[in-house]
Amino acid sequence: MQANRIGGGVTVKPVVNTVGILRHLAQTGTPERAADLARHLAINPSTCFNILRTLVAEDVVDFNPVTKMYSAGLGLARLAAQLVTQGQRMEHAKPFMQDLAARFHVTITLWRRMGPDRIVLVSSEASPTDLRIDMATGQRLPILMGASGRLFAEQLSDKESDIREAFDQMRWMRPLSFDAYMREVGRAKRRGWATDDGHFANGILSVAAPVREASGAIGFTISAVMIRGHHDDAGVEALGEALRETGEQLSQILF
Structure with a gap:
């Protein structure tokens, strides 16, 4: 080749x-x-x-x-139509992201799973009035990284040893133990949204919720990114629940 x-x-x-x-x-x-x-x-x-x-x-x-x-061939036309349809669906998702960004004064991002071990940033909407955290679309991260990683971890493998193998290859800005990480994975599964408190990036808090396919698999995550301390615990809780609800709505739009 x-x-x-x-x-x-x-x-x-x-x-x-x-x-x-x-x-x-x-x-x-x-x-x-x-x-x-x-x-x-x-x-x-x-x-x-x-x-x-x-x-x-x-x-x-x-x-x-x-x-x-x-x-x-017709298959090429169908493939092009699918790409157009996906683009249209992404456009329909933007108002939901813009609403969250304005309501909670945060940057809202949409991440898509790409293969078995990566996620890619496909859309980003910043708060129109506050300090902006700009994130470039196309950015790729290991699938376990950040708040989104705590969500994807549940479907990465049925074996904790497989998750640990992937976790051991990660390089966190603020390190945490595997046991602590798995506790956060379990907590995210129970409440329907996850957080990363400065472990991915110093001084940055992210909150994420899943966007599931009809099968229940997570195809996207919708995430909020902000400076640590921007919201108190009650504010983060409200944001997490809003992201969870929006994720459920986007499941009907993106799939």
């Missing part, structure tokens, strides 16, 4: 070729033969044919056995 490093990232040539084929077929809207695609996109003919055959098997490219031509 050929890979090139460009601008600090890694590009994999077969993936680049695949994207090029899909982009070309989608933009032109006209069927083409494999040889013509290979020549137009400067791809090795054998490589181009194998990619096209795979794309046909995956139902994102259609093949006409009579004309021997390839065209963008």
Whole structure:
């Protein structure tokens, strides 16, 4: 497999070729033969044919056995529609986040699980009138990190030893023991929301609640981020309950 490093990232040539084929077929809207695609996109003919055959098997490219031509398939349109739909759903979630940010004077973030061991920040809304804590979308964290991690921990594994193995690889700003962490995981499970009191970042308190799929699995978390001491215990409790309720509402929107 050929890979090139460009601008600090890694590009994999077969993936680049695949994207090029899909982009070309989608933009032109006209069927083409494999040889013509290979020549137009400067791809090795054998490589181009194998990619096209795979794309046909995956139902994102259609093949006409009579004309021997390839065209963008219905599966590609469905995939694009799903992406648009997900974007629309995220837009519908924003007013809920903005309301919480304004009511509690905090930054509200939405995290999505990405694979078995990471979460990614997909949306952020800051309080319009108070001190802002800006967080860049696309930021990735280990799945056990922060308040969200206390929620994801419940579905990471049935074995505490597996959770401990992942926990031991973490680097906390303010360290805590595994036993203390698991107590917080248990507490989060009982009340429906979790906190991280300065362990992820010095001086920062975060509170998070789950956004569950129909199966009950946590697909997202909605989290509030603030300076420690911004809310007293009663305020944090009220915020946690508001996040829990909003998480339940977002479950109907995002899934």
